[in-house]
Amino acid sequence: MKQFKRTISVVLALLVILGAFTALPVSAAQIDESENQSTGSSSDEGVVFITSEAELRGFADRVNSGDSMKNKTVYLYAPITLTGEWTPIGTEEHPFEGTFDAECYPIDNLSIHTDSDYCGFFGYNRGTVLNLIVRNVAIEGKQYVGSIAGYSKWGTLQCCVNEGGTVSGENYVGGLVGEGSGSIYNCYNKCTVSATGDNVGGIIGSLGAVMNNVANYASVTGRNRVGGLAGQTAPMSYNSITSSFSDGGGVTITGNDQVGGIVGYNDPSWLVIWYCANTMENKSSFKSFLLSGFGQAGMIVLFYIIIWGIMLLLTRIQAPVVALIYIAVFTYFGWKALNRITPDMFLWMPLKGWIVWMNLNVFRKL
Numbered sequence: 001m002k003q004f005k006r007t008i009s010v011v012l013a014l015l016v017i018l019g020a021f022t023a024l025p026v027s028a029a030q031i032d033e034s035e036n037q038s039t040g041s042s043s044d045e046g047v048v049f050i051t052s053e054a055e056l057r058g059f060a061d062r063v064n065s066g067d068s069m070k071n072k073t074v075y076l077y078a079p080i081t082l083t084g085e086w087t088p089i090g091t092e093e094h095p096f097e098g099t100f101d102a103e104c105y106p107i108d109n110l111s112i113h114t115d116s117d118y119c120g121f122f123g124y125n126r127g128t129v130l131n132l133i134v135r136n137v138a139i140e141g142k143q144y145v146g147s148i149a150g151y152s153k154w155g156t157l158q159c160c161v162n163e164g165g166t167v168s169g170e171n172y173v174g175g176l177v178g179e180g181s182g183s184i185y186n187c188y189n190k191c192t193v194s195a196t197g198d199n200v201g202g203i204i205g206s207l208g209a210v211m212n213n214v215a216n217y218a219s220v221t222g223r224n225r226v227g228g229l230a231g232q233t234a235p236m237s238y239n240s241i242t243s244s245f246s247d248g249g250g251v252t253i254t255g256n257d258q259v260g261g262i263v264g265y266n267d268p269s270w271l272v273i274w275y276c277a278n279t280m281e282n283k284s285s286f287k288s289f290l291l292s293g294f295g296q297a298g299m300i301v302l303f304y305i306i307i308w309g310i311m312l313l314l315t316r317i318q319a320p321v322v323a324l325i326y327i328a329v330f331t332y333f334g335w336k337a338l339n340r341i342t343p344d345m346f347l348w349m350p351l352k353g354w355i356v357w358m359n360l361n362v363f364r365k366l
Contacts, residue, residue: 046072053080056107060089069098069127076102082109088123088150095124095153102132110137110147110165117143118150119169120178125149128156137165137191144178145169146204147191152180160184162191164218171197174204174231175216181208181237188215195222199231200255201264202246208234214244219251226255227264228278235267242274 048069050056056076063069064087090096100122112119119141121134129148137147144150147162162175172178175189179199189202199205200223202216207230216228225232228246233239246253246261258265261278 048072048074050074050076050080051078053082056080056082057087060087063089063096064091064094066094068094069096072098074098074100076100076105076107079105080107082107082111084111086110086112086121088112088118088120090118090122090124090126092118092124092151095126096122097126099128099130100132101130104131104133104159106133106135106163108135110134110139112139112141114140115142117141118178119145120148120150122149123151125152125155128158129160130158132157132160133163134161135163135165137162137167139165139167139169141169143170144172144205145195146174146177147189148176148187149180150178152177152182152209155180155182156185157183157187158185160187162189165191166194167191168194169197170195172199172205172231173197173222174201175218175220177204179206179208179234180204181234183209184211184214186213188217190217192218193220193222198222198224199264200225201227201229201231202253203229203244205231206234207232207239207241207263208237209239211239211241212243214241216246217251219253221252221254222264223256225258225264226253227259228253228261229276230263232258232265233263233267233271238270240272240274241276242272243276245277245279247279 048059050059059074107121110121118124119139121132122129132148134147139145139147141150145167147165147167148157148160149155157176157180160176167173167175169178173193173195175191175193176187177184184203187203193200193202195205200220201207202218202220203211203214211229214229220226220228222231229241229244241262244262253259253261255264262273262276263271
């Protein structure tokens, strides 16, 4: 009987000890090790912590497989140096819809070389990206190419930085975002941006968003619709750019047509620009031609033809009025072509007016 009671006591003691261990709370660090290696450590509260390249790549695979991470927050808790090509997070079919906070830990050696669309650290973003720094970037894609996100639909980018490298593609190429709607705050780009096609910008290729306090410090090259901050504004959308600038320091904006220091082209949309500046050199091919000797000669010949046509139709018009028409037409087209009135245009005005006066006097004697 005593032996039986002793056995029962031992069993009860073991049960109490076992119960105490099973009642302890499970922390994020105590989840299954295989999950840590594949997707990052996570907790029941919808928080994911990433501390290694393996976890970061696992997180990308998790999103691309269909887990949008909506209503979840992902924290980067260590600097990451990538080895090998990067697979963008999120696709058009499976976009990222959560919150990614890099906590200002840098991601180095972001490398993507593909002929596909939606290229960037995030391929297709519909969530919020915070405090993300990428360095040593080498991205080459097709359309919708940017270092932070290839495409950001109603997404938010805040305190995101590209510290250097190259981003290139065909159309919709930006230093941070290829095309996007939503908002971009407190971000800057130091990465060279180039494209063989249209809609190319130092920050974003095609803007359908609100940008505040952003800056571009690198050269931008494209065909048409090339801007220091945004290549174009998306049609039928509300856009605003405030407290932002393109800073020169030897870098340039180069394109054939529709090239601007802040925005290359404003498609039919609402666009508000407040407290912005550009110190980059504008190297529009069309503008360069107009400023060349051949371009100036061609402009003079063109407007000679216009003015002579006016004088033929209005033989009794006074010469000063003709001169004013000449100046007005030249100024208007000069403004459209050069986006500004240059001092050399005003230097030519008296001479052009005198030439018109002399031609009219000759015409009257005919």
